[in-house]
Amino acid sequence: MKKVILLIIISTTFVFGQFEDIGSSEYNFSYKDGKKIGSIIKSLEYQKQLSNSSWIESSSYKKNAPVYQFDRELKQGKVLKEKDYHVKKDEYDHIDGSLWYEYHLNVYSKYPNGQIKEEGSFEKRYGGDKKLGFRPVLGAIKASMDILLLPMDIVDGDGLGHDLDEKDYLFKDGQWTEWFEDGSLKFKVNYKGGLRDGQWDEYYKNGQKKYGGVFKGNTKKGKHAEWYASGWIKEYSVDGVVKRSHKESEQAFFWNAKNDKNYQAAYALAKASYSEISNPSKELELESKSNPVSSERIYETFAFTGEYESYANSWYVGQFITGWGSATVAISINSRYSASVFLDSSIGWMNGSLSYDGSYNLGDKYVWRHKNATNNQDDIIFYFNDSERAIYTGGGYRMSRQTSRSINAYEVEYIFNCKDGKCTKD
Secondary structure (H helix, E strand, O other), rough: OOHHHHHHHHHHHHHOOOOOOOOOOOOEEEEEEOEEEEEEEEEEEEEEEHOOOOOOOEEEEHHHHHOEEEEEHOOOOOOOOOHEEEEOOOOOOOOOEEOOOEEEEEEEEEEEOOEEEEEEEEEEEEOOOOOOOOOHHHHHHHHHHHHHHOOHHHHHOOOOOOOOOOOOOOOOOOOOEEEEEOOOOEEEEEEEEOOOEEEEEEOOOOOEEEEEEEEEEOOEEEEEEEEEEOOOEEEEOOOEEEEEEOEEEHHHOOHHHHHOOOHHHHHHHHHHHHHOOOOOOOOOOEEEEEEOOOOOEEEEEEEEEEEEEEEEEEEEEEEEEEOEEEEEEEEOOOOEEEOOOOEEEOOOEEEEEEEEEEOOEEEEOOOOOOOOOOOOOOOOEEEEEEOOOOOEEEEOEEEEEEEOEEEEEEEEEEEEEEEEEEEEEE
């Protein structure tokens, strides 16, 4: 006897272990103008039939859709009248030539204290292909097309090939809502033919959201998140792929940059500093954030990084225009802010500064000024063209390269400590 009981328990766990379902295993509904109460129960028998069906090709229904049935005492729902249910779909709606749609039925479950626990609706589908006169014809057509693909032992005497009983199969469909015993919201979810489909939201008893995301045919779509009861983020995924997960002790939360006044202030300062950089090679990026203020879901410390290129260890020769004609000029780039210029052999190389002055057709404009100059009278203009890896003089002459051009990349970092939307640079 013990062996039999053990076998039953294992079998039940195995079959239902395939199907994700929440809520009750039994629901009630009213009929005959509310004078009678009927019940719907989860069906291990029908679940097994659907899972093993060779006729039903939809793997979603066979593997993921929990099946319910009318309580036996209701004679498979035949006592219900039209006023007891409502029709939401075309009566010819079917799944693989079987599981024909008939109607929707509103149901509920209650706690012992009378408080409503769940409310939702089931769609009733009829197994087999003999419910209406034309359905055997459709079944025969399907059977004639697939007959060679179906095992002979499932083809019945009428040649219709059905292996589902002509009974009522019930699937959760539409929006379902569940409450805790005190009346607070527990979950609000959507089903389509027994499968999770649409927005899915669950809550803890304290009102904190527990889970949120959209499903399509029981598959996670887009962004999904799960929280601890404390409000800290537990897991974040996109299209079913976990992007990050946290222990509750980490006290991680979803952060919205637009709502963080400290970040907005730090970013504005970092962007202003970065705009002064000559020849930046990438956009300013947020490298890290730290020192969270959990109650406000903001941070106090931010690190930004950027990158610039320098034309180091190379020199160029070309023509440039002066007030009295053309002359030869050579330039050697020392750093991103300085360069040496050669104009006259009697003077030699002159040291000076480089300052960025905008972007033009020839390239980024830089102005060279002698280190001892007090005005812009002797300034010399150069254009640095990244796409051509070339330098032009102010007169538009392309300078010839005298050595291998070397471009070095350097990273810059800005760290800010903020409080109440005001930041200081570290």
